[in-house]
Amino acid sequence: MAEIICSVSSLKHVTLHRAALHSDFYAVLAKEGNKSKVKTVWLRNVRCPTTASSHYLADALCSMPNLTDLQLWGKEFKEEFYSTLNAKASTLQVHTVRLDDVRCPTTASSHYLANALCSMPNLTDLQLWGKEFKEEFYSTLNAKASTLQVCMCVCTLYPCHDEFRYTCSSGDEFKEL
Known part of the structure; x- marks a missing residue:
């Protein structure tokens, strides 16, 4: 499946939902990710079986040259994923x-994770949903x-269903609207 994601030129959107894929999938995805034409990746409750898989997943995302929309859902991402994402975020x-x-x-x-977001050179829309952020x-x-290029940041906290909208530009702190 990783080969298909990376080689089918008409494939623009990939959603993995509750996927518990073999570690080889992530290794191939990391190796071949630079060939991908995918623009949108949604990862929903994806389980990486090993720390190496977590590393490969972040590697793959950072190597996809056309990726413009990344959505991560869930609690399954390991520290290795965030560490690798941080190390390579400037290539996203x-x-x-x-x-x-x-x-x-x-x-x-x-x-x-916060450092990775601040290192993404083209990030203009950041959406934070849920109560899990510490x-x-x-x-x-x-x-x-001050390093963010974000034009709009939307934060939604579920327990009280209050929505907070923040706007920030280079050099500013987050400001509540």
Whole structure:
């Protein structure tokens, strides 16, 4: 399946939902990702069986030259995923990132994720949904807000169903609208 994702030129959108794929899938995806024409990737509750798989998944996403829309749902992403994403985020071409009920398993993971978002050179639309984000994530994101190119950041907190909209531009902290 990884070969298909990377070789079919007409394939523009990939959704993996509750996928528990073999670690070889992630290795092939990382190796061949640079050939992909996919523009949108939605990962919903995807389980990486090993830390190497988590590393390969982040590698694959960062190597996809046409990827402009990345959506991550769920609590299954491991620290290795966030660490690799952070290390290679500057190569991502994404314009839109939506994080929905994403749980960072460690404080370091929260820092890696926030740092990765701030390193994405084309990110203009950041959507944060859910209650799983920890204080470390927000404080790191706020501290690095000057590096963000985000025009609109939407944060929705589920417990009270209140929606907060923030706008930020280079050099600004997040400002509540």
